[in-house]
Amino acid sequence: MDGKALQEVAEECAQNLPETTVYSFEPGWEAFRVHERWFMLMTEVPRHSRVRDARVVAGQPVVIVKADPSDATTLREAYADIVAGYHMNKRHWITLAPGDSIDTKLIEELVTESYRLVLDTLPRSRQPTDPEALSS
Numbered sequence: 001m002d003g004k005a006l007q008e009v010a011e012e013c014a015q016n017l018p019e020t021t022v023y024s025f026e027p028g029w030e031a032f033r034v035h036e037r038w039f040m041l042m043t044e045v046p047r048h049s050r051v052r053d054a055r056v057v058a059g060q061p062v063v064i065v066k067a068d069p070s071d072a073t074t075l076r077e078a079y080a081d082i083v084a085g086y087h088m089n090k091r092h093w094i095t096l097a098p099g100d101s102i103d104t105k106l107i108e109e110l111v112t113e114s115y116r117l118v119l120d121t122l123p124r125s126r127q128p129t130d131p132e133a134l135s136s
Contacts, residue, residue, distance in 0.1 A: 003061030003098040006107065007042050010063040010096070013111040014040050020115075035126050039118040040065050040111055045086060057086060063096040063107070064088055065114035079106075 001009075014020050014032040021033050032040040040063060047059040067075065069091045075082045076094065079101045085093025096102060096110065 001098060001100070001102065001104075003044070006096060006098055006102075007061050007063055009104050009107045010040060010042065010065075010111050013108045014115070017112065017115045034115060034118055035122055037118045037121065038066075039114045041088075043086075057083060057095060057097045060098055062086060062098075063111075064093055065096065065110050066092055066117045067094045067110070067114065068117065071113075075110075 011030075011032075015022075017034070019034055022030055023033070024030050028043055030042045031038050032042075042061070042063050044061045045057045045059060064085050064087075072084075072091065072094050076084065081097045081099035081101045083095045083097060084090040086095045094110075096107060
């Protein structure tokens with residue numbers, strides 16, 4: 001899957017989740033939030049990034065999502081196109097990059113799981129839906 005298609009699939013999934021808001025906090029960055037908490041970011045990694053973790057994805061459109069730390073490690077080992085979270089905490093975030101190892105279904109699952117992880121941190125009164133209702 002190319003980078004544009006990757007971002008389109010992720011954005012459509014995120015937009016369909018309850019009370020998702022989108023904003024751009026810096027040119028070239030889109031943040032997807034639920035109650036002011038990020039669950040997904042989209043950007044294009046600069047070709048000449050000085051950030052060490054960007055070498056693998058430099059020059060590509062990417063999607064960055066939250067992941068349970070044990071799942072993040074497993075996902076990075078299982079899929080060539082999933083790497084550590086670009087510009088984010090490497091333990092809690094992963095980057096989905098263009099390539100053939102991930103498909104639409106996996107992207108949708110990872111975006112939904114990222115959203116669910118953020119919902120789990122909100123007080124029940126602020127949760128737009130039950131996090132367990134979103135589990136795969």
